[in-house]
Amino acid sequence: MKRIAVLTSGGDAPGMNAAIRAVVRKGVYHGLEVIGVYRGYHGLIHGDLRPLSLGSVGDIIHRGGTMLYTARSEEFKTEEGQAKAVKMLEKHGVEGLIVIGGDGSFRGAMKLTQMGIPAVGVPGTIDNDIPGTDFTIGFDTAINTVIQAIDKIRDTATSHERTYVVEVMGRDAGDIALWAGLADGAESILIPEAPYDLDEVVERLRRGNKRGKKHSIILVAExxxxxxxxxxxxxxxxxxETRVTVLGHIQRGGSPTAFDRVLASRMGAAAVDLILDGEGNQMVAIQKNEIRGIPFEEAFKQKHRPDLSMYQLAGILAI
Structure with a gap:
């Protein structure tokens, strides 16, 4: 193998640039040419491919977002779009593809593998909702962003003796709300994976008020x-008086934490190793701090669930 490509797809996540850097530099170390695909599968279909060098990925490890940009592509979901993508990769002599993104991006990578282009996935999403891996790139940064925001909200909530409801991202997963809520002592945490009773939430608020509590934080997963x-x-x-803050896309931005930079570097490098070993149709995962590859099919058969013992603990500590 002499030439590989890398792209980012779906929602951006802090640490994607660190993963791109690792792919390029590990690839060059092994004598590979590395091609950057700009704007995800949309850019792949439309030929937005450019060579990347060591200098191309300098000074990006600490930057949020993705230097390759990202975009959604309805066309790529069709057989015609996938065929165009394969032809474009063949036109540029690409023999293997590394896809940094989430679940939908990985399904695209699996399709390309089935069509003759070995592809490996690197899990990059703040939602931490990809089965088979303990953590995804960007999750740690996102929860730290949420924690910093809640700390600020708590200051004004205390000053005005108010209840604040904070809505966080996560798509259909409650990991961001759960981790941030436990870390910041939220009075109640509402997540999709656990039933909630608003009467109980209100009763918890009233109990706190009776013992002199002047403010409360309720964390809600979108x-x-x-x-x-x-x-x-x-x-x-x-x-x-109850105020609501929807944190929104602030959670996707910002300089990645040390954890996300290290995780992205390890995963990006591992993806190159898998490609060189001819191991397409896999995603890179971290399990009990060990980096390994697992087949896409194995990951897709599983269902992501957060650690609900943390949810129980949060309820106990917020008594």
């Missing part, structure tokens, strides 16, 4: 409910 609606319902049931 996949379970609307933070605005939860806030309105709490206000209706209690009569207390």
């Amino acid at each position: 996949g379970v409910a609307s933070g605005v609606k939860v806030g309105e319902e709490i206000r209706r049931r209690t009569g207390w």
